[in-house]
Amino acid sequence: MQRLDPQSLRLFVRVVEEGRIALAAEREHIAAAAISKRISDMEELVGTALLLRTNKGVEPTAAGLELLALSRRALHELDQILEQMRSYSSAVRGLVRLCASTSAIAEFLSPEIKSFLALYPQVRVQVEERISTRVVQAVLENVADIGIFAPVPMPHPLQTHAYHADRLVLVVPRGHALARRRQVAFGDTLDQDFVGLHAGSAINLLLQQAANDAGRALTLRVQVTSFDALCTMVASGMGIGVLPQLLAERFAPAAGLRVVPLVDAWAHRDFLLGVRSAEALPTAARSLLAHLRAQVRPPPQAGLSRG
Secondary structure (H helix, E strand, O other), rough: OOOOOHHHHHHHHHHHHHHHHHHHHHHOOOOOHHHHHHHHHHHHHHHOEEEEEEEEEEEEEEHHHHHHHHHHHHHHHHHHHHHHHHHOOOOEEEEEEEEEEOHHHHHHHHHHOOOOOHHOOEEEEEEOOOOOOHHHHHHHOOOOEEEOOOOOOOOOOOEEEEEEEEEEEEEEEOOOOOHOOOOOOHHHOOOEEEEEEEOOOOOHHHHHHHHHHHOOEEEEEEEOOOOOHHHHHHOOOOOOEEEHHHHHHHHHHOOOOOEEEEEHHEEEEEEEEEOOOOOOHHHHHEEEEEHHHHHHOOOOOOOOOOO
């Protein structure tokens, strides 16, 4: 290898993201031995180890982490060359990389992407689902152009814009003692076992923080990766759960669950649109950001007639 080429950089990024060469090879439809050879050639070219190999997989060295950031930036710039050239034509074209939380995708995003693509038929939108903390990380690392996430701690600030809001509710089996309550404070539920989402999710972080504030422990008996799976586990008696009201009302009837509102202030969540710099976005991504912002409706003002 005489120089670093884009394909080798893409494969290196995939290996680091997957944590195992075999998984990266499967995703990229290439032999694992071919990836290993490329990475060995890269290490020889740069004169230092890029990956630590263990029986559990691979981890980037300090040099590997630096190359990861540089590779993502370089590959993004390469991907945007054609889009930037096409922007000289009258039509908006290009690829927009959108990373969003599970809640945002399930509650809001589908019709808004559909209406955007109807307006901009020559734009492609790549949507990736991640937990909110990793959505922020993806935008910061230039893996995504736009992120949609629930408020979470950010290691570095992003430009953020208001997006939609939701409200979290409790779901319990219809025969459960809490099913008779018209509403409930989260602190009154902490004697129960919970079915939770996967570690690091914004909802789990909220529940853990609320339990800590109450001086109590949150017992997560089962953790799942989707809201419909959460409802299935609750229906089978594994515990009670917390999820967005819109999704609870969608899944609960079929699962035989009762939806109980939570009175806690933190149960109201304001989602955010996040970018590194709106001014630096490619034309297609800037158009999508504007479209998503335009879908947000301000809440009705108190005292106004609805008639």
